[in-house]
Amino acid sequence: MEEVKLxxxxxxxxxxxxxxxxxxxxxxxxxxxxxLTNKSPQLLQYNPVYKKIPVLLHNGKPIVESxxxxxxxxxTWKNNPILPEDPFEKxxxxxxxxxxxxxxxxxxxxxxWSTSEQYEQNKAEALERLKVLENELGGKRFFGGDSxxxxxxxxxxxxFSFRTxxxxxxxxxxxxxxxxxxxxxxxxxxxxxxxxxxxxxxxxLIANFPPAxxxxxLVSSFQSRLQLQFHxxxxxx
Amino acid sequence: MNPVHKKIPVLIHNGKPxxxxxxxxxxxxxxxxxKNPLLPSDPYQRAQARFWAxxxxxxxxxxxxxxxxxxxxxxxxxKKEFIGIMKKLEGELGNKPYFGGEDFGYVDVALIxxxxxxxxxxxxxxxxxxTECPKLVEWAKRCMQxxxxxxxxxxxHKVYEFIVSLKKKLGxx
Numbered sequence: 001m002e003e004v005k006l007x008x009x010x011x012x013x014x015x016x017x018x019x020x021x022x023x024x025x026x027x028x029x030x031x032x033x034x035x036l037t038n039k040s041p042q043l044l045q046y047n048p049v050y051k052k053i054p055v056l057l058h059n060g061k062p063i064v065e066s067x068x069x070x071x072x073x074x075x076t077w078k079n080n081p082i083l084p085e086d087p088f089e090k091x092x093x094x095x096x097x098x099x100x101x102x103x104x105x106x107x108x109x110x111x112x113w114s115t116s117e118q119y120e121q122n123k124a125e126a127l128e129r130l131k132v133l134e135n136e137l138g139g140k141r142f143f144g145g146d147s148x149x150x151x152x153x154x155x156x157x158x159x160f161s162f163r164t165x166x167x168x169x170x171x172x173x174x175x176x177x178x179x180x181x182x183x184x185x186x187x188x189x190x191x192x193x194x195x196x197x198x199x200x201x202x203x204x205l206i207a208n209f210p211p212a213x214x215x216x217x218l219v220s221s222f223q224s225r226l227q228l229q230f231h232x233x234x235x236x237x
Numbered sequence: 238m239n240p241v242h243k244k245i246p247v248l249i250h251n252g253k254p255x256x257x258x259x260x261x262x263x264x265x266x267x268x269x270x271x272k273n274p275l276l277p278s279d280p281y282q283r284a285q286a287r288f289w290a291x292x293x294x295x296x297x298x299x300x301x302x303x304x305x306x307x308x309x310x311x312x313x314x315x316k317k318e319f320i321g322i323m324k325k326l327e328g329e330l331g332n333k334p335y336f337g338g339e340d341f342g343y344v345d346v347a348l349i350x351x352x353x354x355x356x357x358x359x360x361x362x363x364x365x366x367x368t369e370c371p372k373l374v375e376w377a378k379r380c381m382q383x384x385x386x387x388x389x390x391x392x393x394h395k396v397y398e399f400i401v402s403l404k405k406k407l408g409x410x
Contacts (some may be wrong), residue, residue, distance in 0.1 A: 049292065058281075063284045063288075065288055067291075068288050071283070071284065072280055076280045087268050090267065091255045095241075095256055132241060
């Protein structure tokens with residue numbers, strides 16, 4: 001009997017990646033929400049090196065680091081593959097998943113926390129990264145082709161959470177005008193059933209963002225910016 | 238060939254480019270899968286190997302760089318961190334001849350190239366890896382007996398000289 005458990009945090013896009021992959025494969029799993037201000041002894045036992053979520057536990061054996069977990073899931077449950085079979089296409093998919101993880105996510109994250117002085121510069125960097133990503137998407141429905149694959153999964157933050165947070169803060173980074181193809185991708189992505197199953201409601205996301213473990217200063221900074229309806233300076237055209 | 242990152246290494250196979258070193262290593266392992274596999278066949282063992290190679294990738298270069306590129310307290314902190322990283326890796330190695338077990342594998346491939354940088358780190362940081370992590374250095378010397386490794390790694394003294402000249406260029410003395 002397979003026993004699959006996922007230690008996660010409800011707003012983490014890294015945890016979301018794992019959930020989407022498990023849903024694509026139709027795997028039943030037990031989800032355990034971690035309080036990151038008070039990490040459980042189990043989490044510390046299963047991930048002694050980084051002490052972070054997500055942690056996948058399969059028949060008692062832990063796998064950590066979301067990209068490592070995705071590869072493990074794809075190799076263990078062979079239905080509905082999330083990586084191509086051809087080695088070159090697989091390398092390509094890994095490359096772009098890495099790009100999203102290492103370059104896009106941090107750039108977008110920075111725009112959320114920008115002061116008005118920093119915003120334009122951070123926005124410019126984010127726009128550059130999104131442009132590269134949109135070029136890679138090209139005319140495809142998903143990065144994985146006709147169905148979602150590893151790159152789409154890793155980009156879940158762009159596809160859902162970032163747009164929600166951006167809208168609440170009235171930022172203008174990822175817009176339909178700037179990135180029509182990526183926007184359409186995001187719409188299609190958020191509507192896929194393996195994704196829909198694990199998306200938190202938008203109002204819950206905003207009411208509880210950022211997560212408490214990030215510290216009181218950041219939490220109150222965000223909440224006050226929401227109330228002030230932070231308006232970034234008008235962009236020079 | 239690498240318009241996105243503009244970096245090396247880039248592997249070009251029949252005209253098609255593959256970028257990012259660990260992605261390239263996995264590609265090589267998959268294309269030429271009949272000979273000397275680098276990753277184990279069991280998915281859980283593969284996940285462990287990927288985890289540790291990723292750990293090396295994330296930690297070693299950056300920390301090593303801070304040893305030679307910084308001064309004073311920052312340098313001391315980087316040195317302590319580096320030794321901590323090596324100790325963790327030594328713990329993972331345990332009593333195995335290689336990270337891959339009996340056979341040289343993926344994690345060995347990820348870590349051994351840094352061995353030729355140790356001399357430089359040790360000089361700038363004023364420590365000896367052999368004193369701190371004797372089993373790890375034993376492992377490194379074992380790897381260096383393999384022709385595939387010894388032929389590929391740079392001379393540690395040349396690496397040290399390279400960093401000295403790099404520091405000069407960066408105005409970092």
